[in-house]
Amino acid sequence: MKALIMKKHFQHLAAAATLGLAGLYAQAAPIVIDVSGAQSINLLGESGNTVWLIDIGAGSVLNSLSWDVTLSAPAPSLLSELQLSFGSSSGLDLITWAPAASDGFSGTGAYAGSLDLAPLGLAVGGDGLLRLEFSEAFKDLAMGMAEGQWLGGQLSFDVAAAPVPEPAGAVLLLLGLGFVAARLRRSGRDEVVTKSKTEVPAHQAELDAGAGLRSGLARVA
Template identity: 65%
Template sequence: MKRLHHFAAASVVAASALLGLASAPVQATPVAIDVGGAQSINLQGEAGNTVWLIDVGANAVLNSLSWSLDLNAFAPSVLSEMQVSFGGSSGLDLLTFAPGGADFASGAGSYSGSLDLSPFGLSVGADGLLRLEFSEAYKDFALDVAEGEWLRGSLTFDVTASAVPEPGTAALVLLGLGLIGIRTRRAHAHAQTARRHVVG
């Protein structure tokens, strides 16, 4: 009976460890991306655009975006048309952001600010890759001709790592629970057999 209590206690500890892995507090990390030299070329989603893939961690959640940027729109294209779309590497469920959205002039412009992304529930996939695509909202020039350049500056994403435990860790804990269950059943069967021998 004492063994059964030990095994039961061990089961509770192992289960608690598994639950702790799944619900452990996660820490937000800023990921700053230097966008100097990126060009806005074609419409969003078209071939020929500048596309970057940044490793931010598997299933990471994007909490906020801040920026400090210098842009240059080549006339007759305007600064409000320069944009960047971001999200998972699949290219689906992207958010599109235009730093100079209210600036309808050609030439250079400087922009800074921040945006809360939490209402969008945006995260990257299991590959951990954040996709950035620089594009134009309106095409003024011929296809594949750049209409603007992101001269200097950065986009900084506040990223929260996934709280889901690594598959290997979860598997080890589950394996431990399985072994505890087997040993508990064996101990119980052994106790029943011993009891029958005593009675008989």
């Protein structure tokens, strides 16, 4: 009975330790990027565009994007054609977004908003690099001529770092579980020893009774 109670107690502690380890995982943190000076010159993937690689931590997941930026597009280029593509450094899983998608005219404009990226499960690779490329959706001017300017403002990515428990906290939790497991095993052994000392098998009791009867008969004879 005591061993059963100890076992249940151990299971509760193990569950609590699992939650504790989960709580040690890195929490979401914002990555703020100043876009001043970025320019889009050609189509996505072509040379000349502004490309930035930003270290946000290996395996980090992008949860959301918010922005507050000012853009400029000289005629005949349009504000709606300025776009930003972001994702892992491989460039194979990029998401392309245009902050001024509804403004089909030239000039300057300020834009703010946010995107929920969590459903996409977008994460960077093992190198931890987030790739940003500023490009044009349509090429209006001659090759090599800038068509869009990111005059100022910021992008803010809400990032969840890859789950890595803090060494000290993990060690303490594991040591605690080891101690409880040892106590549980010792308690089980003590219970078995006590039981073996106190309980007498039925056949042994019968043998003892027969030996006593024979001894009594011998004395009478």
